[in-house]
Amino acid sequence: MSTGYDANRWKRFDDWDGRALRLDKFAIEDPENGFSAFHGAADPRPGLKIKGGKVTAMDGVAAEDFDLIDAFIATYHIDPDIAEEAMAIPSGELARMLVDMNVPRTELTRLARGLTPAKLAEAVAQLNAMEIAFAYSKMRARQSPGNQAHVTNAKDDPLQLAADAAIAVALGFDEIETTMRVARNSWSNALACCVGSAVGRAGTLFQCSSEEAEELEIGMAGFTSYAETVSVYGTESAFIDGDDTPWSKAWLAAAYASRGIKMRCTSGAAAELLMGFHEAKSLLYLEARCLCLQRGMGSQGTQNGGIDGAPLAASMPGGVREIMAETLIAVWLDLECASGNDARHSESDMRVAAKVLPYLIGGSDLICSGFGSILKYDNSFNPSSFNGEELEEFLVLQRDFEADGGLTAVEDARALDLRRRAIDALSHVLKDLGLAQATEVMKRSVAVASGSNDTDTFATRDVGLISDKIAGDGVTVLDVIRSLHRGGFVHEAENLLFLVKLRVSGDYLQTSAVVRDNKVISAINDPNDYTGPGTGHRLSEARRKELAAIRDVLDRDEVLRAEAASEMGEAKAIRYQTMGAANPGTERKEIVVGVSPGFGSKIFRTLAGHRLSTVLRALQSGIERGGGTMRLVRLWHTADTSFLGLSAARLSGSGIGIGIQSKGTAVIHHKDRLPHNNLELFSNAPITTLEHYENMGFNATVYSRGELPEPVVVPTRGEALGARFHARVALIYAIETAMTEDGATTETLQITFLEDS
Amino acid sequence: MADKSLTASDYPIAENRPDAVIGHRGKPLSSLTMEAVLNGDVTMEDLRITPQALEQQAQISKSAGRSTLAGNFERAAEMTRLSQEEVMAIYELLRPGRAASKDSLLDVAQRVRDEQDAPLLADFVEEAARFYEKRGLFRKRY
Numbered sequence A: 001m002s003t004g005y006d007a008n009r010w011k012r013f014d015d016w017d018g019r020a021l022r023l024d025k026f027a028i029e030d031p032e033n034g035f036s037a038f039h040g041a042a043d044p045r046p047g048l049k050i051k052g053g054k055v056t057a058m059d060g061v062a063a064e065d066f067d068l069i070d071a072f073i074a075t076y077h078i079d080p081d082i083a084e085e086a087m088a089i090p091s092g093e094l095a096r097m098l099v100d101m102n103v104p105r106t107e108l109t110r111l112a113r114g115l116t117p118a119k120l121a122e123a124v125a126q127l128n129a130m131e132i133a134f135a136y137s138k139m140r141a142r143q144s145p146g147n148q149a150h151v152t153n154a155k156d157d158p159l160q161l162a163a164d165a166a167i168a169v170a171l172g173f174d175e176i177e178t179t180m181r182v183a184r185n186s187w188s189n190a191l192a193c194c195v196g197s198a199v200g201r202a203g204t205l206f207q208c209s210s211e212e213a214e215e216l217e218i219g220m221a222g223f224t225s226y227a228e229t230v231s232v233y234g235t236e237s238a239f240i241d242g243d244d245t246p247w248s249k250a251w252l253a254a255a256y257a258s259r260g261i262k263m264r265c266t267s268g269a270a271a272e273l274l275m276g277f278h279e280a281k282s283l284l285y286l287e288a289r290c291l292c293l294q295r296g297m298g299s300q301g302t303q304n305g306g307i308d309g310a311p312l313a314a315s316m317p318g319g320v321r322e323i324m325a326e327t328l329i330a331v332w333l334d335l336e337c338a339s340g341n342d343a344r345h346s347e348s349d350m351r352v353a354a355k356v357l358p359y360l361i362g363g364s365d366l367i368c369s370g371f372g373s374i375l376k377y378d379n380s381f382n383p384s385s386f387n388g389e390e391l392e393e394f395l396v397l398q399r400d401f402e403a404d405g406g407l408t409a410v411e412d413a414r415a416l417d418l419r420r421r422a423i424d425a426l427s428h429v430l431k432d433l434g435l436a437q438a439t440e441v442m443k444r445s446v447a448v449a450s451g452s453n454d455t456d457t458f459a460t461r462d463v464g465l466i467s468d469k470i471a472g473d474g475v476t477v478l479d480v481i482r483s484l485h486r487g488g489f490v491h492e493a494e495n496l497l498f499l500v501k502l503r504v505s506g507d508y509l510q511t512s513a514v515v516r517d518n519k520v521i522s523a524i525n526d527p528n529d530y531t532g533p534g535t536g537h538r539l540s541e542a543r544r545k546e547l548a549a550i551r552d553v554l555d556r557d558e559v560l561r562a563e564a565a566s567e568m569g570e571a572k573a574i575r576y577q578t579m580g581a582a583n584p585g586t587e588r589k590e591i592v593v594g595v596s597p598g599f600g601s602k603i604f605r606t607l608a609g610h611r612l613s614t615v616l617r618a619l620q621s622g623i624e625r626g627g628g629t630m631r632l633v634r635l636w637h638t639a640d641t642s643f644l645g646l647s648a649a650r651l652s653g654s655g656i657g658i659g660i661q662s663k664g665t666a667v668i669h670h671k672d673r674l675p676h677n678n679l680e681l682f683s684n685a686p687i688t689t690l691e692h693y694e695n696m697g698f699n700a701t702v703y704s705r706g707e708l709p710e711p712v713v714v715p716t717r718g719e720a721l722g723a724r725f726h727a728r729v730a731l732i733y734a735i736e737t738a739m740t741e742d743g744a745t746t747e748t749l750q751i752t753f754l755e756d757s
Numbered sequence B: 001m002a003d004k005s006l007t008a009s010d011y012p013i014a015e016n017r018p019d020a021v022i023g024h025r026g027k028p029l030s031s032l033t034m035e036a037v038l039n040g041d042v043t044m045e046d047l048r049i050t051p052q053a054l055e056q057q058a059q060i061s062k063s064a065g066r067s068t069l070a071g072n073f074e075r076a077a078e079m080t081r082l083s084q085e086e087v088m089a090i091y092e093l094l095r096p097g098r099a100a101s102k103d104s105l106l107d108v109a110q111r112v113r114d115e116q117d118a119p120l121l122a123d124f125v126e127e128a129a130r131f132y133e134k135r136g137l138f139r140k141r142y
Helices: A012-017 A068-077 A080-088 A091-099 A105-112 A117-124 A129-139 A158-171 A183-196 A212-220 A236-241 A246-258 A271-275 A283-297 A307-313 A319-332 A349-362 A388-401 A412-432 A440-448 A460-473 A477-486 A490-505 A541-548 A556-573 A612-625 A641-651 A690-704 A721-737 B034-038 B051-063 B067-079 B084-094 B102-115 B119-134
Strands: A048-051 A054-058 A148-150 A175-178 A205-208 A226-231 A262-266 A301-303 A336-338 A369-372 A514-516 A519-521 A574-581 A590-595 A629-634 A656-660 A666-670 A680-682 A747-753
Touching: A048 A080, A054 A068, A068 A236, A068 A246, A068 A283, A068 B067, A068 B119, A080 A105, A091 A105, A091 A117, A091 A129, A105 A129, A105 A319, A117 A283, A117 A319, A129 A319, A129 A349, A158 A175, A158 A183, A158 A412, A158 A440, A175 A183, A183 A205, A183 A212, A183 A412, A183 A460, A183 A477, A183 A490, A205 A212, A205 A226, A212 A226, A212 A246, A212 B084, A226 A246, A236 A271, A246 A262, A246 A283, A246 B067, A246 B084, A246 B119, A262 A283, A271 A307, A283 A301, A283 A319, A283 B067, A307 A319, A319 A336, A319 A349, A349 A388, A369 A388, A388 A541, A412 A440, A412 A477, A477 A490, A477 B034, A490 B034, A556 A612, A556 A721, A574 A612, A590 A612, A590 A641, A590 A690, A612 A629, A612 A656, A612 A690, A612 A747, A629 A641, A641 A656, A641 A666, A656 A690, A666 A690, A680 A690, B051 B067, B067 B119, B084 B102, B084 B119, B102 B119
Parallel strands: A148 A175, A148 A369, A175 A205, A226 A262, A262 A301, A301 A336, A590 A629, A590 A656
Antiparallel strands: A048 A054, A514 A519, A574 A747, A629 A747, A656 A666, A666 A680
16 A cells, blocks of 8 residues: 655645636736736826817827727717816825715716726726725615626527526516527527516516627517627727727617617726737726726726636736726726626636625625526526526625625525416417427426426527527517417516516616616616715615525524424433432442433434434443443533533542533533543534444543543534534524523433334 | 706606607607507507607716716717618728728718718718728728
């Protein structure tokens, strides 16, 4: 056998190599080659020259040398009336204003209209991560936070899309976004999510991410209500490589508004680096350019904070702080911010949770610009930071921090009802409009499936045919509304009509608009007015209760119910008889076992699940194996393990006692030792086996002879036993402590085992 | 309606000023009922945003200090007069390398100015043409 003692590497590194974290690749800072979060080799110093109301130089570039991005920013973003005042303020002073709760948000957004990209970047770069998080929370546009879901699947199955859209709506997402595995399926995806999102509640905005012209057509047919595919880049070369210019994208921005469709742009750290056109500039400076461009275009908002470049940004030192900093620039520029936290930037769950935390506790217009409401493998955008798998973790984080992440738990019976309703509604529409016929098997398989691996549904080719027919027949949302109504899906028809009517007035085109409780709320009528504690977004008591209401929550009655279920079994296994007051013994071979007040009368099983009768059998068997005898007493003055053990030892003729609580925590004690200086302790009741108790009994007899045994060690594998058991422990222990009485007499217990077990 | 500018206090218009919302075919918001949809009295045209609504939203944006967003709504108001095909054709022409020379963009600008009463869009396209020329974008890409 090789012991490996001559290895030339500390084996802890092997352990670390095995962690998911080590799948992440990290990159060295290399500003010349675009690998710098904050300090690009070619980042310009802030500067602005204006003559006759026109920008003549900006951030070190003269107007005649402006590239398309400079030119657009200088023309549309820079407000000459404010620029002189704003640019004169030192960046350090601007940074302090951002974290000063006495400087109102509106004063800062006013100044931002006169700040150049380099100036904005220089100011936020002076803030540490905590300050950025605080400033973001103060500066974000809409007061009520929200969230956005991805609804996609690996088969582009319309039935599953409808069911998953209904679930996303029930969870509370303000927006849902779909995309396709096969581009041709876009119309089918749009129809399916549109119907699904009308189940249960009205007003969830929906987008179908596809090719620009088609996306606009789908919107025109009334199936979708927003878009966020208008990508912009921070260098001219990247922009042109992306086949657009600031003017073409601004044209598209107006096009969406002209069709009554909400629109936000997309940009994010490291996109230029990924595309090979970084110009040796930092992630933050390039993103500041993107954001000034977006404000100039008249986009109401942005999806930024890394986005597809998040993994690359996070490979650099300070990359995640940069991602935070760029979202701060977005809200400082008064843009709605769908703050990334979508493309999963790490294989490490810890890195993922750490990254989302500032946005969860500080709030964001849309915390994730794509929370995967479906399983990872079903996410056609690629896995998100949070996915169907981790959804309950997000719910618990909301509960932990009493922070509104926009989501609410869905009870399981209701979830299945909603899925069935959505599937039935869509199946009806597909049949009624002559698009397809869903079978009972398809419907049933999709309703219960966690993901598309478990469904028996339309083939992807069939979906293509459905999609072609929707587009070919010119089906519109009005056809769908009428069809739903004909099929008896009246609520769903009304919910859809409510949503499409909103586009006539265009209210949801304003900054940060979403629909809550059948009303449009936005930065206009729900502005973030944070000016310190007690202001800004606060949880209502009703919302706090919703966040607390996750499933499987323990209470005292639940513990007692579980114990009552064990009581019958124990009644058949053991009988306890009280034999009056217990006196000190003289028998040198006796080991006194002292049990807690509720042992076998209120509580019947240890935390490991052992019936208390079997634990007593094990202790007795060990004591007898060591040549001793067991005397059992019940203590009424204490429920504490140490004092149970010490009190038992003081009654014991051998001077050795064992104390044991109902939950299984046990100790060997000696009559002359201090209470907390015991001989052996089993503190981890949940992992203590009957064999351990048997050995404890045996060891007690070894101590009684004045010898030193090999102590029994209960091995742990590092389980978070506190997390698993302490809520139950506290409830059980409270039941036992409530039974104690000062100065109460210790009783002798006689036990009879009634069956072999 | 156009005589008095709307402000943030009129928002949301559909709730606070429903009288100010009139569809393309003259239908008020209150007539877009389920019954009317089922009877076939509502068309997609009735569900389209109007230039008036976009101008109203622009006024509200401006009153909240968002002049660039207002600018977008004002361009969008003009764009409601363009057909879907025209919107997409001009978008395509604005993409890099699609226009062979400045002239094709200037022609478009002329047309929307003269035929579609869209001066803001015309200025916007002319401005693009100037910068594209300066940056050498009239080069073939594929």
